[in-house]
Amino acid sequence: MFLTRAHPRMEGKEKLLEFYKQNRAAMFVSNHNSWHDIPIVGHTIGWRNYKIVAKKELGKVPILGKAIKIGGHIMVDRTNRRSQFRTLKAGIDFLKRNVMLCTFPEGTRSKSGRLGNFKNGAFKMAHKVGAPVIPMSIVGAAKCMPYYWVMPFRAPWNVCKVIVHDPIESKDITEAELATKVRDAIISGLPDEQKPLK
Numbered sequence: 001m002f003l004t005r006a007h008p009r010m011e012g013k014e015k016l017l018e019f020y021k022q023n024r025a026a027m028f029v030s031n032h033n034s035w036h037d038i039p040i041v042g043h044t045i046g047w048r049n050y051k052i053v054a055k056k057e058l059g060k061v062p063i064l065g066k067a068i069k070i071g072g073h074i075m076v077d078r079t080n081r082r083s084q085f086r087t088l089k090a091g092i093d094f095l096k097r098n099v100m101l102c103t104f105p106e107g108t109r110s111k112s113g114r115l116g117n118f119k120n121g122a123f124k125m126a127h128k129v130g131a132p133v134i135p136m137s138i139v140g141a142a143k144c145m146p147y148y149w150v151m152p153f154r155a156p157w158n159v160c161k162v163i164v165h166d167p168i169e170s171k172d173i174t175e176a177e178l179a180t181k182v183r184d185a186i187i188s189g190l191p192d193e194q195k196p197l198k
Contacts, residue, residue: 007043007157008138011189012164019134019167020048025098026167027126027133031115031186031194032104034141036160038064041102044136044162050100053091053122055107056083076121078107084121091125101125105182109147115196118183120175127175132167135182137189139163163189 019026028050030041038052052068056077059065068075074090077083091101105118126133139161144154165185170178187195 008040008141008160008162009158010044010162010164015164015166016044016046016134019132023098025095025100025129025131027095027122027131028100028102028136029105029122029133029182029186030102030136030138030162031110031190032106032108032138033110033113033147033194034138034145035109035147036141036145037104037109037138040138040141040160040162041136044164045100045102048100050102051094053087053101053103074101088121088125091121092128095125095129095131105179111147113142113194115183115187115190115194118179120179123170123175123179123182127170127178130171132169133178133182134167135165135185137163137165137186139189139191139194165189 028041028045030037041052051071052073054068054073054075056075058068059075074087074094076087094101101122103122105120105122106116107119108116110116123133125131141160143159165188168178168181168185173181
């Protein structure tokens with residue numbers, strides 16, 4: 001990513017470095033409207049042991065699907081309740097073993113570019129374990145690689161940026177309150193054209 005100038009600018013990296021000193025697992029969540037969001041998130045988290053919670057359909061994507069399977073990431077069949085339950089159980093187990101998790105709570109890429117509705121799986125996992133959630137706002141990724149495009153057609157450097165927000169503790173609040181706080185944090189970092197319509 002560095003050699004091809006495919007890495008984004010980053011704001012709030014110091015928050016991650018400070019959090020990593022605590023040696024705790026966290027759930028990373030971000031908005032999603034480009035294929036490029038996946039390597040952007042990996043670049044942001046850095047050289048840490050983490051697993052992505054991905055939809056089963058990604059297993060069919062050349063190279064990416066193979067990498068997800070070999071890396072032992074979590075794949076969920078959103079049409080199968082048993083698969084959803086296994087995903088929840090696997091995610092909770094990873095967090096308990098101090099392995100970071102990352103997911104896009106919208107469940108798929110936004111075709112409009114605006115933040116969509118959230119599914120509750122990520123917040124349920126974090127809340128059950130008492131792990132913090134670290135929200136991230138990805139800005140401008142679709143300008144380099146729209147949802148319908150397979151490869152970036154524009155270098156993300158100076159176009160994309162990722163904003164890391166303060167970790168949000170899941171203890172002493174409800175799962176719904178956690179989801180609301182995380183969503184509000186992500187929205188606060190997005191430009192008007194990526195914010196959800198009221």
